Amino acid sequence: MGQLPLDLGHLPALGREDFLVAAPNEAAVKWLERWPDWPQPALALYGPPGAGKTHLAHVFAARVRAGGATAAFIDAAALGIDTVPALLGAARAAVVDDAARASERGLLHLYNLLAERRGHLLIVAAEPPARWPVALADLRSRLVAAPAIGLSAPDDALLGAVLLKLFADRQVAVAADVIEYLVTRIERSFAAARAAAAALDAAALAEKRPITVPLARRVLRL
Numbered sequence: 001m002g003q004l005p006l007d008l009g010h011l012p013a014l015g016r017e018d019f020l021v022a023a024p025n026e027a028a029v030k031w032l033e034r035w036p037d038w039p040q041p042a043l044a045l046y047g048p049p050g051a052g053k054t055h056l057a058h059v060f061a062a063r064v065r066a067g068g069a070t071a072a073f074i075d076a077a078a079l080g081i082d083t084v085p086a087l088l089g090a091a092r093a094a095v096v097d098d099a100a101r102a103s104e105r106g107l108l109h110l111y112n113l114l115a116e117r118r119g120h121l122l123i124v125a126a127e128p129p130a131r132w133p134v135a136l137a138d139l140r141s142r143l144v145a146a147p148a149i150g151l152s153a154p155d156d157a158l159l160g161a162v163l164l165k166l167f168a169d170r171q172v173a174v175a176a177d178v179i180e181y182l183v184t185r186i187e188r189s190f191a192a193a194r195a196a197a198a199a200l201d202a203a204a205l206a207e208k209r210p211i212t213v214p215l216a217r218r219v220l221r222l
Contacts, residue, residue, distance in 0.1 A: 020052075020158060020161045020162060020165060022154070022155065022157060022158040022161070023155065023158075024051070024151060024152040024153065024154050024155065024158055025051070025052055025056075025151045025152075025158075027149050027150075028045055028052075028056055028149045028150075028151050029056070031043060031147065031149050032056060032059060032060050032063065033063075035060065035063055035064075035120065036067070036120060038120060038147070039147065040142075040145050040146045040147065041111065041114055041115040041119070041120055041121060041142075041146075042111060042114075042120065042121040042122075042123055042142065042143070042146035043120070043121075043122055043123065043146055043147050043148075043149070044099075044122075044123040044124075044125065044128060044129050044143070044146055044147070044148040044149065045057070045122065045123070045124050045125075045149055045150075045151065046124075046125050046126060046127055046128045046148060046149070046150055046151070047126070047150055047151030047152060048126070048151075048152075048153060048189055048190070048191070049126070049189070049190070049191045050189060050190030050191035050192075050193070050194055051151040051152070051153070051154075051189075051190050052151055052190065053097075053124045053151060054097065054124070056151075057073070057095045057097065057122060057124055060093075060095065060122050061073070061093075061095060064092075064093045064120075069091070069092045069093060069119075070089075070090065070091040070092070070093070071091060071093040071094060071095060071122075072087060072088050072089060072091040072093070072094045072095070073094075073095050073097070074087045074088070074094055074095065074096050074110070075097075076096055076097060076098045076099050076100075076101040076102040077101060077102075079096065079102040079103050079106035079107060079110060080103050080105070080106040081103075081105050081106055081109050083106065084106060084109045084110050084113060085113075087110075088110065088113060088114070091119070092114070092117045092118070092119035092120075093114070093119050093120045093121070093122070094110060094114060094119075094120075094121050094122070095121075095122045095124065096110070096121070096122070096123055096124065097124045098124065098125060098126075099123045099124060099125045099129075100125045100126070100127065100129075100132050104134060104135065104136040104139050105136065105139075107139060108136060108138055108139040108142070111139070111142055123143075123146070128148035128150065129143035129144065129146065129148060130143070130144050130148065153188050153189055153190075154188065154189075154190060154193075156183050156184075159183050159186075159188065159190075159193060160179050160180070160183045162190060162193050163179050163182055163183065163193050163196070163197060164179060166193060166194060166197035167197055167201070167211075170197065170201050172201055172204070172211065174211050175212070177213055178211055178212060178213055178216055181213045181216055181217075181222075182196055182216060182220075182222075185220075185222040186220070186222065196216075196220055199219055199220060200215065200216055200219055200220070203215060203219045
């Protein structure tokens with residue numbers, strides 16, 4: 001019988017030095033490095049799942065801390081007019097992930113409060129705010145004025161580098177031929193790369209064997 005792998009999880013590296021910069025995300029990285037010299041109080045990052053938006057949000061928070069301030073991570077579902085003061089606290093920066101789900105009045109109140117503090121709001125979403133069905137005119141005008149930077153699906157070089165990083169986060173060494181095999185066969189998305197790395201790591205642990213092309217072919221049915 002194979003070994004039953006325990007799902008103990010792994011800790012992804014989320015520092016700026018761990019983020020892989022390439023054409024699909026270079027513009028977003030440059031905008032975050034411009035902080036606090038943004039033309040508006042808010043900046044929007046948008047793109048497909050697993051494109052690196054959450055990683056860049058943590059990079060932004062670290063940059064804010066390095067500047068002597070604090071960035072609050074706010075759950076979009078919890079955002080409301082009454083909850084904004086407690087969620088933001090004394091922070092002068094905030095990150096709202098999946099922000100298109102947030103209460104419009106809550107998001108507007110958060111924007112205005114940060115603007116009063118001369119702070120900044122990082123909005124993270126799948127689509128740019130200009131495409132959101134926003135009914136509140138004051139919020140729409142603020143969102144449309146904010147720069148919206150897209151992170152696109154990875155090219156071959158970036159997808160290969162991301163796969164290497166995903167395996168490294170799991171402390172697994174994988175040969176170059178495995179990476180090349182995966183890059184040419186998995187769906188061209190960061191979410192697919194993350195799923196492939198997790199499945200292969202689990203199979204290798206269960207079978208007590210290294211990750212090879214035959215294992216990838218069998219486990220992922222590619």
